[in-house]
Amino acid sequence: MSISVLGSGAFGTALAISLAGNGPVTLWARNAVKAQAMQDSRRNGTRLPGVALPDNLSVTADIAEACDSRVLLLAVPMQTLRRALQEHKDHLAGKTLVACCKGIELDTGLGPIAVIQEVLPQAAAALLTGPSFAADIARGLPTALTLACGEADRGKELQEQLTTANLRLYRTTDTIGAEIGGALKNVMAIACGAVIGAGLGDSARAALMTRGYAEMQRMALACGAKAETLAGLSGFGDLALTCSSDLSRNYRLGLSIGRGEEFDSSITVEGAATARAVAEQSRRMNLDMPVTITVTNLLDQRLTIGEAAAHLLKRPLKEE
Ligand SMILES: NC(=O)C1=CN([C@@H]2O[C@H](COP(=O)(O)OP(=O)(O)OC[C@H]3O[C@@H](n4cnc5c(N)ncnc54)[C@H](OP(=O)(O)O)[C@@H]3O)[C@@H](O)[C@H]2O)C=CC1
């Protein structure tokens, strides 16, 4: 059965390359000129330079052609997912849609699966998430991911279909846990980058990752997720990767905040909008999310990194 990937950014292209090892794949780009350039040059020079596209990967800007497959991977940034779904609603109805984005929608506080279900109630929705830099996947380096789908049988089918030679998929029906883990690890990566950028040291980063993980769990459990999901690839796994590698754009944004440098605003950094969405949600739910709130304060320049660290250290002492 053929598979299509909608969204030809770094991640969509990398997933399409990996999946092409299983059979023909169609990669859809919204821009016809870019699609043709990729199809002709067999490269995605802007988003994933230096990697060749396999022969059985075809690139198109024709949404009808791309939606010929039953399973469609949605690899667009979280804050554009709703628009992309609405724009192509007619083509997407009745398909199995696997969101590959990580984040929480700013205007609604919803994760990717909930957004799909709201826009396309007839579609089957799933999420592919976990530790996976596009550059690694595209080069055929191995990793393991979480495939989350509320319908157990469909999840199993997708797990088998989307596992590739270098991507080992584990499955779960806990979609909320997978969504929240993948979204919040980006917020924690911004915090950790800021700590390292400001020279506060590796011990501070480890402390922040641990307390950030506690926050991820607090929010997830309050939303009905399972603690085990947060301990898995979509939570702990991706947190460990993203908070410790400058291949991460979220971590690099944090580094630039810590160093007092400018950051290119055209780069996709999911953690910024997600921090704001989760901060708002935590207020509504009366949940203590100090690291997330601190990240929003840093992003909006309400605190310097020194003030942020002092504020976190001076909070009332409590049990771990
Ligand atoms: N990069 C990575 O290593 C990983 C990324 N992810 C997740 O994947 C998601 C996408 O990230 P990534 O691929 O890196 O981002 P990129 O910035 O590389 O690419 C984003 C892509 O989305 C396209 N796009 C944006 N808005 C729309 C829209 N409304 N309709 C159709 N296409 C649209 C852009 O098109 P155009 O080129 O025309 O601007 C672009 O191709 C994010 O949620 C990210 O967290 C997950 C794991 C790893």
Ligand SMILES: O=C(CO)COP(=O)(O)O
């Ligand atoms: O999600 C990722 C790795 O799993 C990619 O992280 P960035 O979006 O921070 O680059």
